[in-house]
Amino acid sequence: MKTRIDPDKPMIALTFDDGPSSIYTPAILDILKKHNSSATFFVLGTEAEQNPEILQRMVNEGNEIGNHSYSHLNLTLLSDAELTYQIETPQVIIKEITGQAPSILRSTYGTINDELMQKIPFPIIHWSIDTVDWQSRNADFIYNTIVENVKDGDIVLMHDIYESTLEAVRRVVPALIDKGYQLVTISEMADARGITLQPGNVYRNMYP
Ligand code: ZN
Numbered sequence: 001m002k003t004r005i006d007p008d009k010p011m012i013a014l015t016f017d018d019g020p021s022s023i024y025t026p027a028i029l030d031i032l033k034k035h036n037s038s039a040t041f042f043v044l045g046t047e048a049e050q051n052p053e054i055l056q057r058m059v060n061e062g063n064e065i066g067n068h069s070y071s072h073l074n075l076t077l078l079s080d081a082e083l084t085y086q087i088e089t090p091q092v093i094i095k096e097i098t099g100q101a102p103s104i105l106r107s108t109y110g111t112i113n114d115e116l117m118q119k120i121p122f123p124i125i126h127w128s129i130d131t132v133d134w135q136s137r138n139a140d141f142i143y144n145t146i147v148e149n150v151k152d153g154d155i156v157l158m159h160d161i162y163e164s165t166l167e168a169v170r171r172v173v174p175a176l177i178d179k180g181y182q183l184v185t186i187s188e189m190a191d192a193r194g195i196t197l198q199p200g201n202v203y204r205n206m207y208p
Pocket of ligand 1: 068108
């Protein structure tokens with residue numbers, strides 16, 4: 001378990017979408033654990049179903065699980081029934097595995113509009129630093145994007161399904177700690193900043 005968070009010290013929330021991956025996610029969890037750090041994983045229902053032991057491990061080691069839909073459809077294009085299925089199914093799957101349903105959601109492709117904000121019954125968590133890891137597949141580029149841009153309260157977007165992202169995480173976690181940052185979950189950062197996350201609101205950072 002992580003030592004207590006100091007609310008007066010700078011902090012960063014690393015976030016990982018589209019997993020868990022049976023190959024890369026356990027290695028990312030190893031790195032976080034080794035460095036006494038935690039992160040938030042916005043998982044897909046389809047992938048969660050296939051990797052229950054990884055989900056349980058995330059929770060056991062102090063990480064947070066968020067909802068990233070059941071099968072990664074564009075949520076702005078769905079009927080109400082389809083939207084409910086995409087949002088509620090992962091809640092059930094994740095609760096069955098870990099005992100706790102997520103309290104935060106990240107919409108797919110970062111798409112959001114007023115109508116969707118009204119229909120999503122959870123705080124919506126986007127990001128302030130996009131590593132574009134899915135496109136570059138380049139560990140140096142991912143590492144530099146984070147280290148050159150990061151500041152207190154940033155939310156960093158990555159995907160725990162690429163080898164290049166894992167290699168970047170291996171270097172960026174100790175580098176951020178060396179710079180004095182605590183690596184925390186979304187809920188931990190909200191708590192430390194005195195932010196009450198509200199359903200239907202979009203959060204892209206938690207700057208002091
Ligand atoms: Zn995604």
